Amino acid sequence: MRILVQKYGGTSVAGLDRMKQVEARVKKGLAEGFKVVVVLSAMSGETNRLLGLARQWSANPDLSECDALVTTGEQVSVTLFAMLLKDAGIKCRSVMGFQIPILTNNNYGRARILEIDNAKLLDMLNEFDVLVVAGFQGVSCHGRLTTLGRGGSDTTGVALAAALSADVCEIYTDVKGVYTTDPNMCSTARKLDRISYDEMLEFSSMGAKVLQIRSVEFAKKYNVPVRVRSTFCDDPGTLVTQEDELMEDVLVSGIAYDKDQCRITVFNVMDCPGVAAAIFSPISDAGILVDMIVQNTSRDGRTDMTFTVSRTNLEKTLEILSRDNKDIGAVEVQHDLNVCKVSVIGVGMRNHSGVASMMFTCLRNENINILMISTSEIKITCLIEEKYLELAVRALHDAFGLDRAGGDRVC
Ligand code: ASP
Numbered sequence: 001m002r003i004l005v006q007k008y009g010g011t012s013v014a015g016l017d018r019m020k021q022v023e024a025r026v027k028k029g030l031a032e033g034f035k036v037v038v039v040l041s042a043m044s045g046e047t048n049r050l051l052g053l054a055r056q057w058s059a060n061p062d063l064s065e066c067d068a069l070v071t072t073g074e075q076v077s078v079t080l081f082a083m084l085l086k087d088a089g090i091k092c093r094s095v096m097g098f099q100i101p102i103l104t105n106n107n108y109g110r111a112r113i114l115e116i117d118n119a120k121l122l123d124m125l126n127e128f129d130v131l132v133v134a135g136f137q138g139v140s141c142h143g144r145l146t147t148l149g150r151g152g153s154d155t156t157g158v159a160l161a162a163a164l165s166a167d168v169c170e171i172y173t174d175v176k177g178v179y180t181t182d183p184n185m186c187s188t189a190r191k192l193d194r195i196s197y198d199e200m201l202e203f204s205s206m207g208a209k210v211l212q213i214r215s216v217e218f219a220k221k222y223n224v225p226v227r228v229r230s231t232f233c234d235d236p237g238t239l240v241t242q243e244d245e246l247m248e249d250v251l252v253s254g255i256a257y258d259k260d261q262c263r264i265t266v267f268n269v270m271d272c273p274g275v276a277a278a279i280f281s282p283i284s285d286a287g288i289l290v291d292m293i294v295q296n297t298s299r300d301g302r303t304d305m306t307f308t309v310s311r312t313n314l315e316k317t318l319e320i321l322s323r324d325n326k327d328i329g330a331v332e333v334q335h336d337l338n339v340c341k342v343s344v345i346g347v348g349m350r351n352h353s354g355v356a357s358m359m360f361t362c363l364r365n366e367n368i369n370i371l372m373i374s375t376s377e378i379k380i381t382c383l384i385e386e387k388y389l390e391l392a393v394r395a396l397h398d399a400f401g402l403d404r405a406g407g408d409r410v411c
């Protein structure tokens, strides 16, 4: 049995006309001899609307009830779509997460998939040509409905493709694919034909919304080829796949940015063993992700510690620091909200030096001051003032030749 998994996002199912376009794509898959597993999101805006209701009803909505509430968004999409297909004479049925079941832990709002029983799915696929599966949802070991985090239908799609050993997981959205950078910010941004899992992970972790980061982790772990493409045109989109030599030949694949950042500096902490642990343990215990960290060299046994957190976590972090700063001897904490991160990403830099200096030189030529720097094997990130973000993205895009097919080649 050849199985195709197609996931459609909220804008692709936002009304009857749009669903008709999805129907045409599903029919194409059937005509090519596939059984089709269609994973749908809630209609665009619906998940936000439901979460808004929860906040209206309760100052602090119960998380398990919230999950049960928002799963209804996907239930509406799959049942309506199954009706359309049935009217077109297609043998299909709607399937909710708990009916498979997609078993998750009970971390409501951000549950992780533990297991998918493919026997039941394969049985259903013997009986039906199309399964219309609700994305984003699962069921916990205690039988409660759960959700997989915002954008979680991508993960449902990739997880089902892995469980069913599908040929490919197609992620249909309202953009043509993955771009070298945000096309709204840089008019010369190009759609990439292919990108490696690791590069896509870096793009997603920088807040590029095209794929949920967990779906990319899943795809990498189970080696599922993922094709990101548009519902509304025939462009083949971008293939997210294993790295190969051709990808390594390109110095930089794209420029990503993240505006949801703020910088915090803790001045004059003692420079002795245990200080970093004392600062960061309570922050991570509160579930807050700390990103870039810089510790200055010490003077007279004292040092400054600077780091970034997302803006939504600023208040909580400051509160924790003011509570705990007696132990670390800190006298002053400052923060800055007018900052953002800009990164160059590419597997090509694994084996080639000079990318960092090209980036720094480019920013210097635009007179942009670098506030912090961090690097990984395939990413270099600079923290800069937010007002320079667009300028930095465009200048870097140009400097690395990303407006030209293939970008700058390594030599
Ligand atoms: N409907 C959910 C959300 O808006 C899941 C998804 O669309 O992927 O986050």
Ligand code: MG
Pocket (backbone or CB within 6 Å): 009, 151, 154, 209, 210, 212
């Ligand atoms: Mg999405």
